[in-house]
Amino acid sequence: MKKHNFSAGPCILPQEVFEQAAEAVVNLNNSNLSLIEISHRSADFISIMNEAIALVKELLNVPEGYSVLFLQGGASLQFLMASYNLMKVDGKAAYIDTGAWSTKALKEAKLLGEVAIVGTSKDSGYNYIPKEIKIPSDANYVHMTSNNTIFGTQFKEFPKTDQPLACDMSSDIFSRQIDVSKFGLIYAGAQKNMGPAGTTLVIVKDEILGKSGRTIPSMLDYQTHASKDSMFNTPPVFAVYTSMLTLRWLKKLGGVGAIEKLNEEKAALLYNEIDNNPKFNGFAAEEDRSLMNVTFTLADESDKERFDALAKEAGLNGINGHRSVGGYRASIYNAMPLESVQALVAVMKQL
Amino acid sequence: MKKHNFSAGPCILPQEVFEQAAEAVVNLNNSNLSLIEISHRSADFISIMNEAIALVKELLNVPEGYSVLFLQGGASLQFLMASYNLMKVDGKAAYIDTGAWSTKALKEAKLLGEVAIVGTSKDSGYNYIPKEIKIPSDANYVHMTSNNTIFGTQFKEFPKTDQPLACDMSSDIFSRQIDVSKFGLIYAGAQKNMGPAGTTLVIVKDEILGKSGRTIPSMLDYQTHASKDSMFNTPPVFAVYTSMLTLRWLKKLGGVGAIEKLNEEKAALLYNEIDNNPKFNGFAAEEDRSLMNVTFTLADESDKERFDALAKEAGLNGINGHRSVGGYRASIYNAMPLESVQALVAVMKQL
Structure with missing residues (x-):
């Protein structure tokens, strides 16, 4: 009996994805080589990475002017990267606190600048989404978590703002239609709707980068990864491949x-x-x-x-x-x- | 015909590891659940992580007082983490430059302090290992790359130093006996002798941590990961499992x-x-x-x-x-x- 897997993440993926991923670990595309033993610079893997990126763009209608990246470190590393890339020196950012993940995100941002909490539902144990959000005009960006896995809350509408909107969509990306053009930065750990743990999707608007005035360490700089098509260093090959399979499944499904x-x-x-x-x-x-x-x-x-x-x-x-x-x-x-x-x-x- | 795979990394792993990893992606330990759909907090995965750590300790004779971590981001993120954790505020570090990877490592360290290059073979295209290494007494740590994959050079003896010795062993860890007690920090991307791309092994001497005088972002702080047994955030489940399988194979082989x-x-x-x-x-x-x-x-x-x-x-x-x-x-x-x-x-x- 196949179990009913309600895990919060890592979580269920389509059965056919498990089977196709397993097949590739033994023999990729009838090459007689395993997916995990080939060079990430090989034509086979470059074509996998390109297909994964193309599927993200197609499924989410990503407009021109955005980079789509497959990185490592989970959303937790994005908490830091978001602020490293978007917080100006002596800058300020606005954070909406819907619990746990938002709280962790703003903790990292505080290392790099001032954080204004512009909405929180902490008073009632995070069982709702704060609605009246007032964003200071001098905020460098606004940060939010679209869905909170722990409390089961989800933004139905996104805040309107002139500043770049940065959104952790780890637990609801690819689950509903969104207008990517309204966001400056979207990031998501793969291990809910996209694939296995081990890769993180980043969708970032190119024009908001390079404006922080700070020197960003290579691995934390979105521009590093964008300029190398997510191949600045060895990517997490299996996680990218299996995400690509899951996105293929989603496309096939409509x-x-x-x-x-x-x-x-x-x-x-x-x-x-x-x-x-x-x-x-x-x-x-x-x-x-x-x-x-x-x-x-x-x-x-x-x-x-x-x-x-x-x-x-x-x-x-x-x-x-x-x-x-x-x-x-x-x-x-x-x-x-x-x-x-x-x-x-x-x-x-x-x- | 199975090909002869001489790739520099990701690279060949034992055939039985490919087969066992593939099996687990479909059905882990006859649980009727896939390895990649179970919670990383489940008993099944915790036992995998524990076995992987125990095998590292056993195979490398890791002494007491060291933490063994499975992280993400490859050696490239370690270039930054090594300096974040070991470089003191207004500090200095000694780097041995044997090409490419050493050069990238010291570039990140320069963001955090002074870097003294205490040996280099740049003059002859990095075709040898510099031998006469003089380490300044005020260096906070010494950094080296044990094996250079690009030039095919390898340290046969390690520099003697009183300061913590930090070593990138990505391409030769588990290939030869080493005395871990001589090192403060060892790190290695998995994708040569340990497993698939997507996880990074870190072995760090606990007593050298917490002395930098700087506030380290959570995800870059070895103490964060050590205190949570590499589960501060979702680990790269497949890469850890497949590394564990490879280490089992190595143990069986002697x-x-x-x-x-x-x-x-x-x-x-x-x-x-x-x-x-x-x-x-x-x-x-x-x-x-x-x-x-x-x-x-x-x-x-x-x-x-x-x-x-x-x-x-x-x-x-x-x-x-x-x-x-x-x-x-x-x-x-x-x-x-x-x-x-x-x-x-x-x-x-x-x-």
């Missing part, structure tokens, strides 16, 4: 618009059960509910043992809430089939 | 001492042909020849077309020299079988 509809359907099914089943409560404010991470608690904690046993019996994997919040969290990323959500709902009804 | 003998045998076979065949010249000074990357040129450039054709016919892959040097380079890492070296020698004799 692209971001098509998956968005499926994601809405899956989320509606689950939130509907939460709202109608008196044994469960939703965690996030209704209007800010994430389509990716559905967080909920038991109305009566004494049901826990039985619910956990039922879930296990049904093959539900990874539904425990984040250790900092407790309760339950069902992550229902792009590759999660409707049947897995149905299986969870069935268990909730059984309780 | 460990570093056993592979060192095989490496010496393979290198001797090839250098012997270079020295005795008038159609070829070795590139590196004899006493500094690398056991990992064997660099040579044709005595008569007009032989190139024929030699390349013979090599292709024999299934020899990746023997072109680095674009900055030209000629030929046969990388004969741990996983390279003796038969592949014999195949190359046979082609050289045929010319």
Whole structure:
């Protein structure tokens, strides 16, 4: 029995991607060489990198004037790189704090300049998205996290600003249509909707770079990587290849618009059960509910043992809430089939 | 026909590692879950990370008081991290320049303090290892590259110094016995003798950390990663797992001492042909020849077309020299079988 994998990340990817990636690790394109033993300067790998970049551009409608990069270090390294590249010397940045990841991001920015927190939902345990955002006119950029995996909150609209908008989209990129032209910088660790852990997607508007007035270490400088087509140093070959496979799958399925509809359907099914089943409560404010991470608690904690046993019996994997919040969290990323959500709902009804 | 893969990195790994890694991408330990879809906080992955760390400690005889880390960003990010962690504010570091990688490493260090180049073979195109190294007593640390993949040079003895010795061992770690206690910091991109591209091994002496007097960004601070057992953020799961498999293979084979003998045998076979065949010249000074990357040129450039054709016919892959040097380079890492070296020698004799 294949399990229903609700892990928050790394997480489920399409079954065909697992199979194709495994095949390439033994024999890439019938070359009799493994994907992971060939030179990253070989024609085979350059064509993989180019296809991955082209798929990102196509699926997200990336306009001219943006660089698409595959880097390493996860979103955590982007917290630092975003500020290194966008914060001016003696500068200031505006951060919207929706918990955990935003908090970590602004911590790194504080090393390089002043940080104005222009919105936060800390007062209520980060269960909503702050709406009234006032951005100081002297902010060098505005930073936000589009979806919070831990609390299950998600921006439905993006703040309007004249300054470059930098957005950590690790947990909802490729799950819904976005207008890339509204952003200066988008970054996302691969390990939700794009591929395995080990690579980070960066989409950056070229014209906002090179203006910080600071000397940026080579590996932290987006311009270094953009000028070398993400090959300044050896890229994480397997993670890039497997991301490319996942993006191929998404394109075949109809692209971001098509998956968005499926994601809405899956989320509606689950939130509907939460709202109608008196044994469960939703965690996030209704209007800010994430389509990716559905967080909920038991109305009566004494049901826990039985619910956990039922879930296990049904093959539900990874539904425990984040250790900092407790309760339950069902992550229902792009590759999660409707049947897995149905299986969870069935268990909730059984309780 | 399986090709003979002489690539400089990413490079050949044991065939059984390709097969085991591929199997895990489809089904890890018969869990019915893929290696790349499970949480990095799961018992399964924690046990993988622990085994990888334990194998490093065992195979290299790492003494107490050192942290073993699996990070991201390649040796290129270590160029920066080494100096961020070890260079004091207004400090100074001593760098030995054996070309390319050393040069890149010291470029990053210069952003943080003064760099004294205490030895260089730049005068003769980096074809030898500088021997007379005088280290200023006020250097915070000494930095070197143990093996240069491009020029095919390798330190046979390490400089003696009272300051922490930081060594980039990307291209020869696990290929020969070393005394870890003589080093403050060892780092190595995985993609030669340890595993696929996408993770970087760091072995650092705990007592040299926390003394720089500077605020280090979280992701660049070795103490961050050491305190979280390399799980401060999501690790590159596939690269760590496949490194673990490669280290298991090495242990089964008898460990570093056993592979060192095989490496010496393979290198001797090839250098012997270079020295005795008038159609070829070795590139590196004899006493500094690398056991990992064997660099040579044709005595008569007009032989190139024929030699390349013979090599292709024999299934020899990746023997072109680095674009900055030209000629030929046969990388004969741990996983390279003796038969592949014999195949190359046979082609050289045929010319």
